[in-house]
Amino acid sequence: MKIITFFFKMLVGDFMIDDTNYADCLTLYNFNHVDKIKGKESFSYIFNDNINYIRSLYNRGKIRNITYDTIQKTILCGSIYLGYDLFVCPHCGNESIVPHKCHSKLCTSCGTKEAKLRAAHISSIALDAKHRHIVFTIPDLLRGYFIKDRSLLNLLFIAARNTLACIFNDAKYRKIKKKKIYLKKNKCPYSYKNDRNKIVFGSVLTLHTFGRDLKWNPHIHCLVCEEAFDTKKNKMKNFSFISYEKLRKTWMYQVLDLLSKQKLKHFRYLKQRFYDELVNGFYVYATMTTIMLMIASITTSRPPMAENRIIKYEDDKKMIRWWYNRHEDEKYIEVYESVENFINNLILHCPDENFKMVR
Structure with a gap:
């Protein structure tokens, strides 16, 4: 089989995505055909049906360049306008065309595939423990800082990693504290990174910026192995018991300490308020389950919601109905709102370019 690859260089305004004449003359898949297959209850259809509203947001500087680019890729996913592979049989001359996918963060099709590949990779390298x-x-009071400056989201990864490092190296910390040994301040933000005789642990961290109701709710999902390597004794050590109290308090300290170095407005007052009111630390949820279930649930670079949660999109009224299960009690909640409000909440969770959501 001969493989011929075509690439289209598409710029906004230079090529109309709803113009199917070019596709029809080549007897290729066109965008309208792909759109009908997906149906109205899909992100690509909703974005394309409200492209004028999205363009107005972009022209007024209400959305970022990466968000606008991601929306366009999601609309064109599975069409020839992102390029295609043409397979030609040298014997009979039959042709088979495979359009390129978008691989964007708002595409449920591409996100599902990426999640399965990532889960398979992590399960292959994870310890049998x-x-x-x-x-x-x-x-809630801290979430506004992260939406104003998305670079601060990187601090959540550092804080989560440092929290685990403190938990696993707790015995060493207590020994140093008992002997009243003075430790020099390290410029490296990662705790115990350059220390000798430390406990080396393995973990996978995933950032989600959304809750089930699509509101801005940045949080870290962590998959951590209960077996860690003791470099001093040169053997594996079990950590089946983890103190939730220490976990919560350490997490709060790490987050507030890292944010205090950023010179944020009114943060000094908030920091003192948290220490006065949240005596048990920030909320941390921890549970034990099978490794494959955890990998499937936390390592997915998936869109903020699945398309099957969209009940109906009324394109004539510009209204949409969708559902979610409330996290507190798993109660079924239906939401009926304008599609503009839905789009605003959805695209809010598009990450910055080259920002790693799984580490």
């Missing part, structure tokens, strides 16, 4: 699923959350 018990693992724990931990969810690190932050209070």
Whole structure:
């Protein structure tokens, strides 16, 4: 089989995505055909049906360049306008055309495939040992800082990693504290990274910026192995018991300490308020379950919601109905709102370019 690859260089305004004449003359798949297959209850159809509203947001500077680019890729996913592979049989001359996918963060089709590949990779390299699923959350009053400056989201990864490092190296810390040994301040933000005789642990961290109701709720999902390597004794050590109290308080300290170095407005007052009111630390959820279930649930670079949660999109009224199960009690909640409000909440969770959501 001969493989011929075509690439289209598409710029906004230079090529109309709803113009199917070019596709029809080549007897290729066109965008309208792909759109009908997906149906109205899909992100690509909703974005394309409200493209004028999205363009107005972009022209007014209400959305970022990466968000606008991601929306366009999602609309064109599975069509020839992102390019295609043409397979030609040298014997009979039959042709088979495979359009390129978008691989964007808002595409459920591409996100599902990426999640399965990532889960398979992590399960292949993970130790055959018990693992724990931990969810690190932050209070409502702190979430505004992260939406104003998305670079601060990187601090959540550092804080979660440092929290685990402190938990696994707790015995060493208490020994140093008992002997009243003075430790020099390290410029490296990662705790115990350059220390000798430390406990080396394995974990996978995933950032989600959304809750089930699509509101801005950045939190870290962590998959951590209960077996860690003791470099001093040169053997594996079991950590089946983890103190939730220490986990919560350490997580709060790490987050507030890292944010305090950023010179944020009114943060000093909030920091003192948290220490006064949240005596048990920030909320942390930890549970034990099978490794494959945890991998499937936390390592997915998936869109903020699945398309099957969209009940109906009324394109004539510009209204949409969708559902979610409330996290507190798993109660079924239906939401009926304008599609503009739905789009605003959805595209809010598009990450910055080259920002790694899984580490």
